[in-house]
Amino acid sequence: DAGVTQSPTHLIKTRGQQVTLRCSPKSGHDTVSWYQQALGQGPQFIFQYYEEEERQRGNFPDRFSGHQFPNYSSELNVNALLLGDSALYLCASSLPRQGFQETQYFGPGTRLLVL
Amino acid sequence: DQQVKQNSPSLSVQEGRISILNCDYTNSMFDYFLWYKKYPAEGPTFLISISSIKDKNEDGRFTVFLNKSAKHLSLHIVPSQPGDSAVYFCAASARGNQFYFGTGTSLTVIP
Numbered sequence: 709d710a711g712v713t714q715s716p717t718h719l720i721k722t723r724g725q726q727v728t729l730r731c732s733p734k735s736g737h738d739t740v741s742w743y744q745q746a747l748g749q750g751p752q753f754i755f756q757y758y759e760e761e762e763r764q765r766g767n768f769p770d771r772f773s774g775h776q777f778p779n780y781s782s783e784l785n786v787n788a789l790l791l792g793d794s795a796l797y798l799c800a801s802s803l804p805r806q807g808f809q810e811t812q813y814f815g816p817g818t819r820l821l822v823l
Numbered sequence: 824d825q826q827v828k829q830n831s832p833s834l835s836v837q838e839g840r841i842s843i844l845n846c847d848y849t850n851s852m853f854d855y856f857l858w859y860k861k862y863p864a865e866g867p868t869f870l871i872s873i874s875s876i877k878d879k880n881e882d883g884r885f886t887v888f889l890n891k892s893a894k895h896l897s898l899h900i901v902p903s904q905p906g907d908s909a910v911y912f913c914a915a916s917a918r919g920n921q922f923y924f925g926t927g928t929s930l931t932v933i934p
Contacts, residue, residue, distance in 0.1 A: 712866070741921075749873055750827075750912050751867070764921050809895030811857060812922065814866035 710735060713802050714813035720821045721789050729784040729818045735800030740761075740782040741812060742774060743798040751798055758783050786820075794822045827915050829925035831901075838934050841901040846913035847872050847893065853915040857922070858887060858906045860896045861910045871898070905931045 713732045723726050739758045743751035753766035757776035757793075765803050776782045786793055796819050801813035836842045844858075854875040859867035873880040873887045873896070880887050886899045891912045900907055910929045914922045 714866075743924075748926070750914075750926045751922075752831075752920040752924070756921070766921055800866075810919065811869055811872055813869055816858070816864070816866045 712799055712813055712820050713738075714797075714799050714815040716818060717816065718821075718823065720818045722724050722823050723789055723791060725789050725822075726785065726787045727789060729786075729797050730781065730818075731784070731799030731801075731815060732771060732781045733799075734813050735815070737801035737803055739782050739802045740776060741800045741802070742782070742784045743800065743814075744768070744793075745796040745798055745817070747795070754784070763818070783786075787803065789822045794820060796820075824924060825926075826926040827921045829911075829913060831928050833929045833931070835931045835933060836903045838905055839902045842898075842903045842907065842932070843931055844898040844900075844930065846896050846898075846912075846925055847894060848896075848915050848923075850905065850915070850917060852917040853923075854918060855916050856886075856887070856889060856896050857914045859912045859914065860907075861912060861927070867912060871904050880906075882895070883897050893926050898916075900930075903930075905932045908932045 715730045741756040742754040745751045750795045756766040760776045771787045796817045798817045799815045801811040802812045824881045856872040857872045861867045871885045910927045912927045914924045916922045
């Protein structure tokens with residue numbers, strides 16, 4: 709049973725460019741969340757997708773956008789990259805909602821460096 | 824505004840002894856709490872969870888305690904093993920909304 713997978717593993721971009729990161733959820737999971745983890749910090753919630761819709765959003769600018777496909781995989785897009793966008797981007801998937809409590813399972817992350 | 828705090832950036836423990844990792848939160852609406860372990864170059868791995876209707880949950884060597892009145896939870900690892908050396912994050916959510924993570928505690932288990 710494959711866990712959460714992400715691609716690419718590493719990426720180098722320059723300021724102003726755009727980037728797309730990809731995530732495939734764990735088998736049986738239909739909800740995908742994206743997090744940004746800066747060095748020395750905990751993961752910070754960007755947004756969550758369910759049934760191809762953005763269900764929740766954290767405190768991130770509109771430069772950060774996403775998409776979920778019918779097979780539940782997801783993309784994170786970041787436009788007009790800033791140096792401060794350099795971070796580890798984590799994708800997490802979870803089972804269909806059962807009540808209000810759902811455990812999220814993380815992928816290995818994509819390390820983005822903006823020069 | 825950091826709603827989940829892990830005030831100890833690092834902790835060292837002898838192999839075989841107990842490791843206690845602490846986490847404090849400010850939002851009284853949080854009702855679900857998780858602990859994750861993270862090795863370098865890997866994503867966080869789920870360890871154990873606890874609902875606010877409980878004050879203790881145990882899974883093998885790992886036990887999580889929740890003190891709602893103090894808005895405090897802790898993770899106990901007994902006995903600690905060298906393979907437990909990693910960064911540990913606590914996370915909390917309120918009624919299925921987004922998870923808030925602490926900044927992590929780096930645990931080193933000394934053989």
